[in-house]
Amino acid sequence: MRAEYSAGREVPAQGSVFAYGAAAGLLADRLFGDPRRGHPVAAFGRAAGAVERVLWRDHRGWGALHAVVCAGGTAGAAALVARGVRGRDAASVALTAAVTWTVLGGTSLGREARAVGGALAAGDVEVARERLPRLCGRDPEALDEGQIARAVVESVAENTSDAVVGALVWGALAGVPGLVAFRAVNTLDAMVGHRSPRLLRFGWASARLDDMAGWPGARLTAVLAAVAGGAPARALEAVRRDAGRHPSPNAGPVEAAFAGALGVRLGGTLAYGGRVEHRLVLNGGGRPVEVADIERAVRLSRRVGVLALGVCVGGRLLAGHLLGRRGR
Numbered sequence: 001m002r003a004e005y006s007a008g009r010e011v012p013a014q015g016s017v018f019a020y021g022a023a024a025g026l027l028a029d030r031l032f033g034d035p036r037r038g039h040p041v042a043a044f045g046r047a048a049g050a051v052e053r054v055l056w057r058d059h060r061g062w063g064a065l066h067a068v069v070c071a072g073g074t075a076g077a078a079a080l081v082a083r084g085v086r087g088r089d090a091a092s093v094a095l096t097a098a099v100t101w102t103v104l105g106g107t108s109l110g111r112e113a114r115a116v117g118g119a120l121a122a123g124d125v126e127v128a129r130e131r132l133p134r135l136c137g138r139d140p141e142a143l144d145e146g147q148i149a150r151a152v153v154e155s156v157a158e159n160t161s162d163a164v165v166g167a168l169v170w171g172a173l174a175g176v177p178g179l180v181a182f183r184a185v186n187t188l189d190a191m192v193g194h195r196s197p198r199l200l201r202f203g204w205a206s207a208r209l210d211d212m213a214g215w216p217g218a219r220l221t222a223v224l225a226a227v228a229g230g231a232p233a234r235a236l237e238a239v240r241r242d243a244g245r246h247p248s249p250n251a252g253p254v255e256a257a258f259a260g261a262l263g264v265r266l267g268g269t270l271a272y273g274g275r276v277e278h279r280l281v282l283n284g285g286g287r288p289v290e291v292a293d294i295e296r297a298v299r300l301s302r303r304v305g306v307l308a309l310g311v312c313v314g315g316r317l318l319a320g321h322l323l324g325r326r327g328r
Contacts (some may be wrong), residue, residue, distance in 0.1 A: 014175065015320030017092045019313040022171055024093070025100020026309050033107040040102050044074060045187055052192065056202055064205035065190070071189055073211070075181035082176040095129025099176050103183040105163035106305050109135075110298040113156050117294035120145055129294060135159075137194075150289040154266050155298045157258035158226070158251045161299040162186055165224070172312035185213045211249055212229040218250035220311065221304060222257035228303040229261020236260070238283040242267075245280040252282075259283035262296055 048070045055066045078099070085091040112134050119128040128148050129140035136155040143151065150169035157195025166186070168177035192203035220245070226235035238260030239253050246267070259266040259282045266289070267282040 013089070013185045013320070015091060015313075015317040016094075017096055018172060018175060018316045021093045021096025022100050022168060022309060024097035024314060025102075026104060026106075026168075026305065028097065028101040029052070029104040029107050032101075033111060034105060035102065037174070040291055041187060042205055044070075044184060045191065048184075048188060048191060048300060052202075058198075058201055060201050060204045062292055064191070064315065066202070067185075067188055067205045067209055071184040072121035073182060074184045075177045077178040078180035097174055097177075099179050100167070100171060103167045103179050104305075106301065109156060109159050109163055110301065113152050113280065113294055113298050116148065116152050117291055120149060120294075122290045132255070145291065146288055149272070149291050149294055150264075150266060150268075152294050153258065153264065153289050154251075154255055156294070156297040156301050157266075158248075160225075161214060161218045161221040161250060161254045161259075164301070164305045165221040166214050168308050169217045169220060170213070170314040172316040182217075185209050199235075214250040218254050220308060222253040223302060224304045224307045224311070225254070225257040225261050228307055229258075229300055231261055234260045234263070234283075242280070242282045242284075246282070247279065256282045258297060258300065262293055263299060264289045264293055 048066075052066055052068055055062050055069070082092070082095065085095055112131065116128045116131050116135065119125070119131065125145055125148070128145075129143065132138060132140040132143070132148060132151060136151055138151050140148065140151075167179055167182050170182040172178075172183070186204070188206040189203075191206075192199045193207035193210055194203065222235075222239050226232045226239070229235050235257045238256040241256075242259075243252040243256045246255060255266050263283075263286050265281050265283055265286040267279045269278050
Protein backbone atom coordinates (compact mmCIF):
# COMPACT_ATOMS: atom_id res chain seq x y z
CA MET A 1 0.00 0.00 0.00
CA ARG A 2 1.41 3.40 -0.95
CA ALA A 3 2.54 5.57 1.94
CA GLU A 4 1.84 9.29 2.07
CA TYR A 5 4.26 11.81 3.59
CA SER A 6 3.72 14.89 5.68
CA ALA A 7 6.58 17.18 6.75
CA GLY A 8 9.05 14.39 6.07
CA ARG A 9 7.23 11.92 8.28
CA GLU A 10 5.59 8.76 6.92
CA VAL A 11 1.90 8.40 7.78
CA PRO A 12 -0.61 5.64 6.97
CA ALA A 13 -2.12 5.75 3.49
CA GLN A 14 -5.60 6.42 4.81
CA GLY A 15 -6.98 7.04 1.33
CA SER A 16 -5.92 3.58 0.23
CA VAL A 17 -7.27 2.05 3.43
CA PHE A 18 -10.67 3.59 2.76
CA ALA A 19 -10.56 2.59 -0.93
CA TYR A 20 -9.89 -1.08 -0.26
CA GLY A 21 -12.08 -1.28 2.83
CA ALA A 22 -15.10 0.50 1.36
CA ALA A 23 -14.93 -1.55 -1.84
CA ALA A 24 -14.77 -4.77 0.17
CA GLY A 25 -17.63 -3.62 2.40
CA LEU A 26 -19.86 -2.75 -0.55
CA LEU A 27 -19.07 -6.11 -2.14
CA ALA A 28 -19.97 -7.88 1.12
CA ASP A 29 -23.26 -6.03 1.21
CA ARG A 30 -23.97 -7.06 -2.39
CA LEU A 31 -23.13 -10.70 -1.66
CA PHE A 32 -24.64 -11.17 1.79
CA GLY A 33 -26.93 -8.24 2.61
CA ASP A 34 -27.22 -7.19 6.23
CA PRO A 35 -25.76 -9.46 8.93
CA ARG A 36 -28.60 -11.81 9.87
CA ARG A 37 -27.76 -12.10 13.57
CA GLY A 38 -26.32 -9.68 16.07
CA HIS A 39 -26.57 -6.67 13.78
CA PRO A 40 -24.64 -3.78 15.40
CA VAL A 41 -27.24 -1.26 14.24
CA ALA A 42 -29.93 -3.20 16.07
CA ALA A 43 -27.74 -3.25 19.17
CA PHE A 44 -27.27 0.51 18.86
CA GLY A 45 -31.03 0.92 18.58
CA ARG A 46 -31.60 -1.02 21.79
CA ALA A 47 -28.97 1.04 23.60
CA ALA A 48 -30.41 4.31 22.28
CA GLY A 49 -33.85 3.21 23.40
CA ALA A 50 -32.54 2.56 26.91
CA VAL A 51 -30.91 6.01 27.00
CA GLU A 52 -34.17 7.56 25.78
CA ARG A 53 -36.10 5.97 28.65
CA VAL A 54 -33.71 7.59 31.11
CA LEU A 55 -33.41 11.02 29.49
CA TRP A 56 -36.83 11.61 27.97
CA ARG A 57 -38.37 14.95 28.78
CA ASP A 58 -40.72 16.99 26.64
CA HIS A 59 -37.87 19.40 25.96
CA ARG A 60 -35.45 20.07 23.08
CA GLY A 61 -32.45 20.32 25.38
CA TRP A 62 -32.91 16.82 26.75
CA GLY A 63 -33.38 15.55 23.20
CA ALA A 64 -30.12 17.20 22.19
CA LEU A 65 -28.37 15.51 25.12
CA HIS A 66 -29.82 12.18 23.97
CA ALA A 67 -28.42 12.74 20.47
CA VAL A 68 -24.99 13.72 21.80
CA VAL A 69 -24.78 10.75 24.17
CA CYS A 70 -25.89 8.20 21.58
CA ALA A 71 -24.33 9.45 18.35
CA GLY A 72 -21.31 11.13 19.95
CA GLY A 73 -20.56 8.21 22.23
CA THR A 74 -20.77 5.71 19.39
CA ALA A 75 -18.58 7.80 17.09
CA GLY A 76 -16.05 8.26 19.90
CA ALA A 77 -15.89 4.53 20.50
CA ALA A 78 -15.37 3.93 16.78
CA ALA A 79 -12.56 6.51 16.74
CA LEU A 80 -10.80 4.69 19.58
CA VAL A 81 -11.04 1.36 17.76
CA ALA A 82 -9.77 2.92 14.53
CA ARG A 83 -6.91 4.53 16.41
CA GLY A 84 -5.98 1.17 17.88
CA VAL A 85 -5.32 -0.33 14.43
CA ARG A 86 -3.77 2.76 12.88
CA GLY A 87 -0.49 1.99 11.16
CA ARG A 88 -1.49 -1.64 10.55
CA ASP A 89 -2.83 -1.48 7.03
CA ALA A 90 -4.39 -4.95 6.87
CA ALA A 91 -6.22 -4.48 10.16
CA SER A 92 -7.36 -0.99 9.14
CA VAL A 93 -8.71 -2.27 5.82
CA ALA A 94 -10.49 -5.15 7.57
CA LEU A 95 -12.06 -2.79 10.11
CA THR A 96 -13.19 -0.38 7.38
CA ALA A 97 -14.64 -3.26 5.35
CA ALA A 98 -16.52 -4.70 8.32
CA VAL A 99 -17.95 -1.35 9.35
CA THR A 100 -18.89 -0.45 5.77
CA TRP A 101 -20.70 -3.76 5.39
CA THR A 102 -22.51 -3.14 8.66
CA VAL A 103 -23.72 0.37 7.91
CA LEU A 104 -24.71 -0.12 4.26
CA GLY A 105 -28.17 -1.43 3.52
CA GLY A 106 -28.48 -1.36 -0.24
CA THR A 107 -29.00 -5.09 -0.77
CA SER A 108 -31.61 -5.41 1.96
CA LEU A 109 -33.36 -2.35 0.53
CA GLY A 110 -33.52 -3.92 -2.91
CA ARG A 111 -34.60 -7.28 -1.49
CA GLU A 112 -37.54 -5.76 0.39
CA ALA A 113 -38.57 -3.61 -2.56
CA ARG A 114 -38.53 -6.62 -4.87
CA ALA A 115 -40.57 -8.65 -2.38
CA VAL A 116 -43.33 -6.03 -2.46
CA GLY A 117 -43.05 -5.78 -6.24
CA GLY A 118 -43.28 -9.56 -6.57
CA ALA A 119 -46.45 -9.65 -4.47
CA LEU A 120 -48.00 -6.90 -6.58
CA ALA A 121 -47.01 -8.67 -9.81
CA ALA A 122 -48.71 -11.82 -8.51
CA GLY A 123 -51.87 -9.86 -7.77
CA ASP A 124 -51.55 -10.28 -3.99
CA VAL A 125 -52.10 -6.75 -2.77
CA GLU A 126 -52.64 -7.90 0.83
CA VAL A 127 -49.17 -9.45 1.03
CA ALA A 128 -47.73 -6.30 -0.48
CA ARG A 129 -49.47 -4.24 2.21
CA GLU A 130 -48.08 -6.52 4.91
CA ARG A 131 -44.52 -6.10 3.66
CA LEU A 132 -44.62 -2.37 2.91
CA PRO A 133 -43.92 -1.28 6.55
CA ARG A 134 -40.50 -2.96 6.28
CA LEU A 135 -39.61 -0.25 3.76
CA CYS A 136 -41.40 2.87 5.00
CA GLY A 137 -43.77 4.24 7.59
CA ARG A 138 -46.78 4.63 5.30
CA ASP A 139 -50.21 3.44 6.38
CA PRO A 140 -50.70 0.61 3.85
CA GLU A 141 -54.31 -0.38 4.53
CA ALA A 142 -55.96 2.09 2.17
CA LEU A 143 -53.31 1.94 -0.59
CA ASP A 144 -54.10 0.40 -3.94
CA GLU A 145 -51.58 -1.29 -6.24
CA GLY A 146 -50.33 1.92 -7.86
CA GLN A 147 -50.02 3.76 -4.56
CA ILE A 148 -48.04 0.89 -3.05
CA ALA A 149 -45.73 0.84 -6.07
CA ARG A 150 -45.23 4.59 -5.76
CA ALA A 151 -44.43 4.27 -2.05
CA VAL A 152 -41.82 1.59 -2.82
CA VAL A 153 -40.12 3.67 -5.52
CA GLU A 154 -40.02 6.70 -3.21
CA SER A 155 -38.58 4.59 -0.41
CA VAL A 156 -35.92 3.11 -2.70
CA ALA A 157 -34.93 6.61 -3.80
CA GLU A 158 -34.72 8.08 -0.30
CA ASN A 159 -32.95 5.09 1.20
CA THR A 160 -30.39 4.96 -1.58
CA SER A 161 -29.14 8.17 -0.02
CA ASP A 162 -29.68 7.18 3.62
CA ALA A 163 -28.53 3.57 3.44
CA VAL A 164 -25.74 3.76 0.87
CA VAL A 165 -24.48 7.06 -0.50
CA GLY A 166 -24.58 9.12 2.68
CA ALA A 167 -22.60 6.52 4.58
CA LEU A 168 -19.94 6.36 1.85
CA VAL A 169 -19.64 10.14 1.81
CA TRP A 170 -19.01 10.30 5.55
CA GLY A 171 -16.67 7.35 5.36
CA ALA A 172 -14.62 9.23 2.77
CA LEU A 173 -14.65 12.36 4.93
CA ALA A 174 -13.94 10.81 8.33
CA GLY A 175 -13.13 7.12 7.94
CA VAL A 176 -14.61 4.56 10.32
CA PRO A 177 -15.88 7.18 12.81
CA GLY A 178 -17.68 8.92 9.95
CA LEU A 179 -19.35 5.71 8.82
CA VAL A 180 -20.49 4.90 12.33
CA ALA A 181 -21.61 8.43 13.19
CA PHE A 182 -23.73 8.71 10.04
CA ARG A 183 -25.52 5.44 10.71
CA ALA A 184 -26.06 6.39 14.36
CA VAL A 185 -27.56 9.76 13.42
CA ASN A 186 -29.75 8.18 10.76
CA THR A 187 -30.99 5.54 13.20
CA LEU A 188 -31.76 8.13 15.88
CA ASP A 189 -33.83 10.10 13.38
CA ALA A 190 -35.84 6.97 12.55
CA MET A 191 -36.39 6.32 16.26
CA VAL A 192 -37.21 9.76 17.66
CA GLY A 193 -37.11 12.24 14.77
CA HIS A 194 -40.75 12.05 13.73
CA ARG A 195 -43.53 14.47 14.61
CA SER A 196 -45.52 12.51 17.16
CA PRO A 197 -46.76 14.48 20.18
CA ARG A 198 -44.35 12.65 22.51
CA LEU A 199 -41.27 13.24 20.31
CA LEU A 200 -41.98 16.59 18.68
CA ARG A 201 -39.56 18.45 20.96
CA PHE A 202 -37.43 15.58 22.26
CA GLY A 203 -36.64 14.36 18.73
CA TRP A 204 -36.04 17.80 17.25
CA ALA A 205 -32.25 17.68 17.64
CA SER A 206 -31.95 14.20 16.13
CA ALA A 207 -34.08 15.22 13.15
CA ARG A 208 -32.05 18.39 12.51
CA LEU A 209 -28.77 16.52 12.93
CA ASP A 210 -29.94 13.95 10.40
CA ASP A 211 -30.86 16.73 7.97
CA MET A 212 -27.34 18.15 8.23
CA ALA A 213 -25.58 14.79 8.02
CA GLY A 214 -27.67 13.70 5.05
CA TRP A 215 -27.26 16.93 3.04
CA PRO A 216 -24.09 16.05 1.06
CA GLY A 217 -25.12 12.45 0.38
CA ALA A 218 -28.56 13.48 -0.85
CA ARG A 219 -27.11 15.95 -3.36
CA LEU A 220 -24.58 13.41 -4.60
CA THR A 221 -27.33 10.80 -4.90
CA ALA A 222 -29.45 13.16 -6.98
CA VAL A 223 -26.57 13.91 -9.36
CA LEU A 224 -25.61 10.25 -9.72
CA ALA A 225 -29.23 9.19 -10.28
CA ALA A 226 -29.41 11.73 -13.10
CA VAL A 227 -26.17 10.40 -14.59
CA ALA A 228 -27.08 6.73 -14.22
CA GLY A 229 -30.75 6.98 -15.15
CA GLY A 230 -30.39 7.55 -18.87
CA ALA A 231 -32.27 10.88 -18.91
CA PRO A 232 -29.94 13.34 -17.16
CA ALA A 233 -31.54 16.52 -18.49
CA ARG A 234 -35.02 15.43 -17.41
CA ALA A 235 -33.82 14.30 -13.99
CA LEU A 236 -31.86 17.47 -13.29
CA GLU A 237 -34.78 19.61 -14.43
CA ALA A 238 -37.06 17.73 -12.02
CA VAL A 239 -34.59 18.40 -9.20
CA ARG A 240 -34.31 22.08 -10.10
CA ARG A 241 -38.05 22.59 -10.41
CA ASP A 242 -39.52 20.27 -7.79
CA ALA A 243 -37.01 19.34 -5.06
CA GLY A 244 -37.84 22.38 -2.94
CA ARG A 245 -41.51 21.37 -2.88
CA HIS A 246 -40.78 18.35 -0.73
CA PRO A 247 -41.05 18.83 3.05
CA SER A 248 -37.73 17.03 3.56
CA PRO A 249 -34.63 18.98 2.46
CA ASN A 250 -32.84 15.75 1.56
CA ALA A 251 -35.60 13.45 0.31
CA GLY A 252 -36.74 16.16 -2.10
CA PRO A 253 -33.69 16.20 -4.41
CA VAL A 254 -33.33 12.42 -4.34
CA GLU A 255 -36.97 11.60 -5.08
CA ALA A 256 -37.17 14.29 -7.76
CA ALA A 257 -34.04 12.90 -9.45
CA PHE A 258 -35.38 9.34 -9.38
CA ALA A 259 -38.75 10.54 -10.69
CA GLY A 260 -37.09 12.33 -13.61
CA ALA A 261 -34.68 9.48 -14.32
CA LEU A 262 -37.48 6.89 -14.36
CA GLY A 263 -39.97 9.14 -16.15
CA VAL A 264 -42.62 8.78 -13.43
CA ARG A 265 -44.57 11.02 -11.08
CA LEU A 266 -43.82 10.80 -7.37
CA GLY A 267 -45.31 12.65 -4.42
CA GLY A 268 -48.98 13.46 -3.90
CA THR A 269 -51.27 12.39 -1.07
CA LEU A 270 -49.96 9.94 1.53
CA ALA A 271 -50.62 8.95 5.14
CA TYR A 272 -48.19 8.44 8.02
CA GLY A 273 -49.35 7.21 11.42
CA GLY A 274 -52.92 8.27 10.79
CA ARG A 275 -51.84 11.73 9.55
CA VAL A 276 -52.67 12.58 5.92
CA GLU A 277 -50.25 14.77 3.94
CA HIS A 278 -50.96 16.34 0.56
CA ARG A 279 -47.57 16.82 -1.07
CA LEU A 280 -46.92 18.44 -4.39
CA VAL A 281 -46.10 16.16 -7.29
CA LEU A 282 -42.49 15.60 -8.36
CA ASN A 283 -41.86 15.44 -12.12
CA GLY A 284 -45.47 16.22 -12.93
CA GLY A 285 -44.92 15.51 -16.63
CA GLY A 286 -44.16 11.85 -15.91
CA ARG A 287 -46.57 8.93 -15.95
CA PRO A 288 -48.03 7.17 -12.88
CA VAL A 289 -45.78 4.58 -11.22
CA GLU A 290 -46.32 0.99 -12.36
CA VAL A 291 -45.29 -2.24 -10.67
CA ALA A 292 -42.47 -2.76 -13.20
CA ASP A 293 -40.95 0.55 -12.08
CA ILE A 294 -39.99 -1.01 -8.74
CA GLU A 295 -37.39 -3.20 -10.45
CA ARG A 296 -36.18 -0.23 -12.50
CA ALA A 297 -35.78 1.81 -9.31
CA VAL A 298 -33.82 -0.98 -7.60
CA ARG A 299 -31.47 -1.29 -10.57
CA LEU A 300 -30.96 2.47 -10.63
CA SER A 301 -30.23 2.41 -6.90
CA ARG A 302 -27.58 -0.25 -7.37
CA ARG A 303 -25.89 1.71 -10.16
CA VAL A 304 -25.91 4.83 -8.00
CA GLY A 305 -24.24 2.89 -5.17
CA VAL A 306 -21.38 1.76 -7.39
CA LEU A 307 -20.90 5.25 -8.80
CA ALA A 308 -20.95 6.71 -5.29
CA LEU A 309 -18.20 4.33 -4.24
CA GLY A 310 -16.09 5.49 -7.17
CA VAL A 311 -16.68 9.17 -6.43
CA CYS A 312 -15.99 8.83 -2.70
CA VAL A 313 -12.87 6.71 -3.16
CA GLY A 314 -11.59 9.02 -5.87
CA GLY A 315 -12.22 12.07 -3.71
CA ARG A 316 -10.48 10.54 -0.70
CA LEU A 317 -7.44 9.50 -2.76
CA LEU A 318 -7.23 12.91 -4.40
CA ALA A 319 -7.44 14.68 -1.04
CA GLY A 320 -4.69 12.47 0.35
CA HIS A 321 -2.50 13.14 -2.66
CA LEU A 322 -2.96 16.90 -2.38
CA LEU A 323 -2.29 16.91 1.35
CA GLY A 324 0.79 14.76 0.82
CA ARG A 325 2.17 17.20 -1.75
CA ARG A 326 1.57 20.16 0.57
CA GLY A 327 3.46 18.43 3.36
CA ARG A 328 6.59 17.82 1.31
